[in-house]
Amino acid sequence: MxxxxxxxxxxxxxxxxxxxxxxxxxxxxxxxxxxxxxxxxxxxxxxxxxxMPNYVDTLLVKKDDPRLDSDYITYTSSQGGGAIKGLLSKPKDTQGKLGGIVVVHENRGLNPYIEDTARRAALDGFITLAPDALTPLGGYPGNDDEGRALQRKRDRNKMLEDFIAAYHYLKSHRDCSGKIGVVGFCFGGWISNMMAVKVSDLAAAVPFYGGQPKEDIDQINAPLMLQFAGLDTRVNEGWPAYEKALKAHGKKYTAYMYPDVNHGFHNTSTPRYDKEAAELAWQRTMDFFKEKLN
Structure with missing residues (x-):
């Protein structure tokens, strides 16, 4: 074959x-x-x-990486799904308080790629929380097809509340400085944009190929770094109107368009992955968070 x-x-x-x-x-x-x-x-x-995703061979940080304290916690989302499970990761032997990052999954729950991404961010010196919005339905089921089917059963605004609650959990964590950013992918990109609208003291937001908010853009206070895939016409068609509104309201943003790559180019587990673009986008993301959260 x-x-x-x-x-x-x-x-x-x-x-x-x-x-x-x-x-x-x-x-x-x-x-x-x-x-x-x-x-x-x-x-x-x-x-x-x-x-189809290959999670076995594509993780960049092992689950038991000795440099990290990484384990599942449960926090309360009173306006969303109730008790929500998430992966909390931070560098081992932390000295002083760390900036926090909420890491938001795609439209299929907290799969191994998103957990891996959260661990990567923690290795860069942050405390990260990657929630599973499928928790009320039993959690990520172990494969993306079933995960997508489950996520369709939840109201996306209720899921938004789950990630806002994750922000508040991190903000009150003893190892967190109180400066919190958000990074999300696909559905998580939309969540990242919406958290910028809804959370007045969010310190930074990085949506990867995320859908755009249509209203209350004047409420955004967080600086934005927006990552787009050049071949992703579905998401990109909403960017000109969003950019026009950001400019009209004097918002701080930087947008990057990576040519000739597909939606999902950061996801290591599928052939849409583009190593060069993904590594550049991730380095820009980490540099941005180090500037805004430290």
């Missing part, structure tokens, strides 16, 4: 996966449409296998 590489896959296949991952088409239709691209010795099964 032919070993697939990213270069073997037509852009239309990545677009199809994006539609599937964001619930625009169902699994059956996704598989049927993939059949159009199963040519030249490439099977539908091979395409499916190649596109």
């Amino acid at each position: 032919k070993t697939l590489k990213k270069e073997d896959i037509e852009q239309e296949v990545f677009n199809l996966y994006d539609d599937y991952a964001h619930n625009k088409i169902q699994r059956r239709e996704f598989i049927e449409k993939l059949g159009l691209y199963a040519v030249g010795g490439i099977t539908v099964g091979a395409l499916m296998s190649f596109l």
